Amino acid sequence: MKTINFCFRVHQRPNLKRYRFFEIGNDHYYYDDYANESAIRYASDNCYLEANRILLDMIRSSNGNFKVSFSISGLALEQFEQYAPEVIDSFKELAKTGSVEFLATPYGHSLAALYNEDEFALQVNMQANKIKELFGKKPTTFANSALLYSDEIGNTIASLGYKNIIVEGAKHILGWKSPNYLYSHAYNNKIKLLVRNNKLSDDINYRFSNWSWDQYPLTAEKFIGWIKDAPEAENIFTVFMGYEALGILNHKDSGIFEFFKALPFYAIEQNIGFELPSEICKKNKPVDTLSALYPMSWTDEEKDVSAWCGNELQNEALTKLYNLTERVHLCSDPMIKVDWQLLQDTAHFFFMNTKHYSDGMIYAQKIPYESPYEAFTNYMNVLSDFIERVNAQYPTDIESEELNALLKTIRNQEELIKKLETKKKAAKK
Amino acid sequence: MKALMFGWEFPPHILGGLGTASYGLTKGMSLQPDLEITFVIPKPWGDEDQSFLRIIGANQIPVVWKDVNWDHVNSRIGNFMSPDDYYHFRNNIKYDFRRIGTDDLGCINFSGRYPENLLEEISNYEAVASVIAHAIQFDVIHAHDWLTYPAGRFAKQISGKPMVIHVHATDYDRSRGQVNPDVYRIEKEGMDAADHIMTVSNLTRRTVIEKYHQHPDKVTTVHNAVEPMANVEEFTKSERNDKVITFLGRITMQKGPEYFVEVATRVLQHTKGVRFVMAGSGDMMNKMIRLVAQKGIADKFHFTGFLKGRQVYEMLAESDVYMMPSVSEPFGISPLEAMQVGTPSIISKQSGCAEILNHVIKTDYWDIDAMADYIHAIVKYPAMYNSLRENGLAEVNNIKWEYAGQKVRRIYDMVCGR
Structure with a gap:
C-alpha cells in the first residue's frame, strides 16, 4: 500500500532591529519586537490556528487515519508562548489524537550542523526536551533545519540517538533513484532516510496558486492521481514544506484548505494511506543506500548550502x-x-x-x-x-581550555562550600 | 543612417560629465556599421579622437561670406579641415549673420566653455547650425543638453529631419528647484520641438515629464555607461595605516558636500584609523572648510583642490570608500569609475546611476546615520569591502556604451519611421 507522509516545518525568523554601529557597546537589545509580534500574530491567525483546526477535523473525521507530523523549532515555541499561547494549545490538542508526530530538529533554525558539532548536539537535546515538556513525548525522527544533511551530519544525528532522518530528494544525490522509497545511510545501515519528494511538495507549496503553471488548478483528485500512477513498488511519498503553505503562501481564498480537506477521501478511494515517519521507518526496510559527501538542503535549484x-x-x-x-x-x-x-x-x-x-x-x-x-x-x-x-x-587572554579548568575548580569549590555549610547547620542543631 | 549631433564638449578637453558621456555614446554607436556620425562642437582643439566619427568645429564654419583664397584658408584651418570643405560650407550660407562678430574667414570665435555670455554663444551656435544643416546630408538630428537645443531646433526647421534631444541634466538638478527662467525656456522649447527625448535616468525622465510637461510616450531613458579602462592595473592602492573615504566632484549644493562633512563627524566620533578627503573645488568649498573646522575634525579631514585627468583615478584608486551624497544627480558617472578601479561606492538614492547599479551602497542623501554605518562596515569588515569590490568590478564591466548605443539607434529608427 502506498502511503503519504505529510510533514510541516513551523518556524518564524527573529527580526533584528536597525542597529547602527554607534550603538555597539551601548545597546544590548537587538530585536524588532513589533515585527516579531506581528509576524507571529499574522501567521497564527492566517495559518497556524486555521490549519490546525482543519487538520484536527480531518484526523477526527477519518478516525485517525489521516496523519501528519510537525517539525517545530524551539524558538517558534518560545515565540508562541510569548505572543500566541493559543497556538501551543491547538498543537497540544493535535498531539492528543495520536495521529501526530513531532520531529526532532535544532532548537533554533540554525546552521550549527555545518559549523559546530557540540552546539548542534546541545540544540537538538534542548529541542527534544522542549517537545517532551509540551507534548509529552520525545521525538524519534529527525529533520534538520532546511533538511541539511550529509553523511557526516547523518552520523552525528545517529550519535544523538535518532535513527530516522528526513532528507531532501536532491537530484545530484538521488541520480536515477526515486525518492519514493526508504533508504539508508551511506555506511551505517541502521540509519534510515526518508526522502522528501520535492516535486509533490513544491506543487503544493509554490505552484498551488500559480496561474501560469500548466497543471493549474491543482485538485485533490489530480494530486492523488499522480501518486496512484507512480510505479506500484514506490510506496512512500514524503511531502514536506513550510506550514505557511497553508494560508499564507497560498491564501485561504486559493482553496488550499479545501484541497487538504478533500485529500483523505480521494486517498481512501485509491487505497492510499497516511503514515507517520516513525511508523514508516519501523515497517519498511531500506532498499538502498544514499551517499551525500557534501551537505545538501531543500533550498534553491542547487539544493546545496550556498543560500x-x-x-x-x-x-x-x-x-x-x-x-x-x-x-x-x-x-x-x-x-x-x-x-x-x-x-x-x-x-x-x-x-x-x-x-x-x-x-x-x-x-x-x-x-x-x-x-x-x-x-x-x-x-x-x-x-x-x-x-x-x-x-x-x-x-x-586566557585560553578557553584553561578557563574551563578554572571554572570547574570554582564550581567544585562552590559545591564543597555548600556541602560543608549544610553540615555545619546540621551540626549546630 | 547618418546622424548629425550637436554637442558642447568632447574629450580630451572636458569640463564636466557631458563630454565623457558624448564620447562614450558615440564610440558605442560607432560599433553599428551602417551608422555615420557627424559631431559638432563649438571649439575643437585638434587632438580629439576622430577615428570613429567626424568632428566639425563650429568655429571653423563660415557664417558670413568672406572672399578668401585657398592658401589663406589652408594656412588658417588646414589642420582641422580641408579648404574645399570650407568653400562648400561658405556656399551654403543662406542667411545674413553680419550682426555677429566674425573673424577674417567669416567664422565665429567660440570659447567652448561656459562663459559669462553663454546665452550669446548659444545663439551663435544656432547660426552655425543653419549653415551645417544646409551643407550636409543627414537623416536625424541629435542634440546633447540644453546648450545645443536651439541649434538642433534650427537644423530641424531647415532640413525637416526629425530631432531627438538627449537630456544629460536639467536646470532642476543644478539649482535644487530654483530654475533660471532663461535656461528653462531654452530647455522647454527644445523639448517641445523634439520628436523624441532621451534622458540619462528614470529620475531625469520624471523631471522632464513633470516639470517640462512632456508626454511620457515621448520620453525614453537611455542609461549612461562607462568606457572600459585600458590601464586599470596602473592604479593601485598604496600601503597605508588609515582608511580613506573620499568625496570627489564639484563642491556645490547639488553634490551634497555638507552631508559628507556630517557623516565624517559621525564616523570620527566612534572610529579610529579613518581619514576623509574632499577632492574638487566649487562655490561651497570655503564654507566646507569652515564647517570642518567648526566640527573640530580638521586633523582627519583633508581638501585636495581640483583634480584632473589621471589624478582623478589615482585618488579613486587610493580610496577605500567613494562617497557621492548628491542631492540630485541626473546620472553620475563617477561611482562607475570608482568601481572600475575597485573602490566600493556609497551613493545617494537620488542619483540616476543608482537605478542600474546593484553592488553599491544606496542610501538617502540626508540619511547620515545610514551612511556612517556603511562606512564603518566597509572599513571594519574585510568581507564587506571585498564583496563590494569584486561584485562591483564584475557589474561595471557589463555596463557598456554599446548597449546604450543600440537603444539610441532604435529611437532613431522609430523617429525616422524605419
Whole structure:
C-alpha cells in the first residue's frame, strides 16, 4: 500500500532591529519586537490556528487515519508562548489524537550542523526536551533545519540517538533513484532516510496558486492521481514544506484548505494511506543506500548550502559567530544564551545572499533589507556588540581550555562550600 | 543612417560629465556599421579622437561670406579641415549673420566653455547650425543638453529631419528647484520641438515629464555607461595605516558636500584609523572648510583642490570608500569609475546611476546615520569591502556604451519611421 507522509516545518525568523554601529557597546537589545509580534500574530491567525483546526477535523473525521507530523523549532515555541499561547494549545490538542508526530530538529533554525558539532548536539537535546515538556513525548525522527544533511551530519544525528532522518530528494544525490522509497545511510545501515519528494511538495507549496503553471488548478483528485500512477513498488511519498503553505503562501481564498480537506477521501478511494515517519521507518526496510559527501538542503535549484554560506559576507559572519561557541558554552548569563540562539537563525545569512540579488527573484519570505550589504552591516553591528559582551564575561587572554579548568575548580569549590555549610547547620542543631 | 549631433564638449578637453558621456555614446554607436556620425562642437582643439566619427568645429564654419583664397584658408584651418570643405560650407550660407562678430574667414570665435555670455554663444551656435544643416546630408538630428537645443531646433526647421534631444541634466538638478527662467525656456522649447527625448535616468525622465510637461510616450531613458579602462592595473592602492573615504566632484549644493562633512563627524566620533578627503573645488568649498573646522575634525579631514585627468583615478584608486551624497544627480558617472578601479561606492538614492547599479551602497542623501554605518562596515569588515569590490568590478564591466548605443539607434529608427 502506498502511503503519504505529510510533514510541516513551523518556524518564524527573529527580526533584528536597525542597529547602527554607534550603538555597539551601548545597546544590548537587538530585536524588532513589533515585527516579531506581528509576524507571529499574522501567521497564527492566517495559518497556524486555521490549519490546525482543519487538520484536527480531518484526523477526527477519518478516525485517525489521516496523519501528519510537525517539525517545530524551539524558538517558534518560545515565540508562541510569548505572543500566541493559543497556538501551543491547538498543537497540544493535535498531539492528543495520536495521529501526530513531532520531529526532532535544532532548537533554533540554525546552521550549527555545518559549523559546530557540540552546539548542534546541545540544540537538538534542548529541542527534544522542549517537545517532551509540551507534548509529552520525545521525538524519534529527525529533520534538520532546511533538511541539511550529509553523511557526516547523518552520523552525528545517529550519535544523538535518532535513527530516522528526513532528507531532501536532491537530484545530484538521488541520480536515477526515486525518492519514493526508504533508504539508508551511506555506511551505517541502521540509519534510515526518508526522502522528501520535492516535486509533490513544491506543487503544493509554490505552484498551488500559480496561474501560469500548466497543471493549474491543482485538485485533490489530480494530486492523488499522480501518486496512484507512480510505479506500484514506490510506496512512500514524503511531502514536506513550510506550514505557511497553508494560508499564507497560498491564501485561504486559493482553496488550499479545501484541497487538504478533500485529500483523505480521494486517498481512501485509491487505497492510499497516511503514515507517520516513525511508523514508516519501523515497517519498511531500506532498499538502498544514499551517499551525500557534501551537505545538501531543500533550498534553491542547487539544493546545496550556498543560500547561507555561498559568499564572502556570509562566511565572514558565520565564522565570527561560531568562533564564539566555546566561550558562549562557558558563560552562565541567561541573556547571552538567548541571544546566542536568536543570532544563529538561518534567515540572517539568507538575507546576505548575493546569488539572486541582481535578477530580482521573488522569495517565499519577504526580505526586510534593501540589499545583502545592508543585511550584513546590520548583522555584523549586532554581532560585534554580542562578541564584546561574551568577551566581557571572562578575560580574553586566557585560553578557553584553561578557563574551563578554572571554572570547574570554582564550581567544585562552590559545591564543597555548600556541602560543608549544610553540615555545619546540621551540626549546630 | 547618418546622424548629425550637436554637442558642447568632447574629450580630451572636458569640463564636466557631458563630454565623457558624448564620447562614450558615440564610440558605442560607432560599433553599428551602417551608422555615420557627424559631431559638432563649438571649439575643437585638434587632438580629439576622430577615428570613429567626424568632428566639425563650429568655429571653423563660415557664417558670413568672406572672399578668401585657398592658401589663406589652408594656412588658417588646414589642420582641422580641408579648404574645399570650407568653400562648400561658405556656399551654403543662406542667411545674413553680419550682426555677429566674425573673424577674417567669416567664422565665429567660440570659447567652448561656459562663459559669462553663454546665452550669446548659444545663439551663435544656432547660426552655425543653419549653415551645417544646409551643407550636409543627414537623416536625424541629435542634440546633447540644453546648450545645443536651439541649434538642433534650427537644423530641424531647415532640413525637416526629425530631432531627438538627449537630456544629460536639467536646470532642476543644478539649482535644487530654483530654475533660471532663461535656461528653462531654452530647455522647454527644445523639448517641445523634439520628436523624441532621451534622458540619462528614470529620475531625469520624471523631471522632464513633470516639470517640462512632456508626454511620457515621448520620453525614453537611455542609461549612461562607462568606457572600459585600458590601464586599470596602473592604479593601485598604496600601503597605508588609515582608511580613506573620499568625496570627489564639484563642491556645490547639488553634490551634497555638507552631508559628507556630517557623516565624517559621525564616523570620527566612534572610529579610529579613518581619514576623509574632499577632492574638487566649487562655490561651497570655503564654507566646507569652515564647517570642518567648526566640527573640530580638521586633523582627519583633508581638501585636495581640483583634480584632473589621471589624478582623478589615482585618488579613486587610493580610496577605500567613494562617497557621492548628491542631492540630485541626473546620472553620475563617477561611482562607475570608482568601481572600475575597485573602490566600493556609497551613493545617494537620488542619483540616476543608482537605478542600474546593484553592488553599491544606496542610501538617502540626508540619511547620515545610514551612511556612517556603511562606512564603518566597509572599513571594519574585510568581507564587506571585498564583496563590494569584486561584485562591483564584475557589474561595471557589463555596463557598456554599446548597449546604450543600440537603444539610441532604435529611437532613431522609430523617429525616422524605419
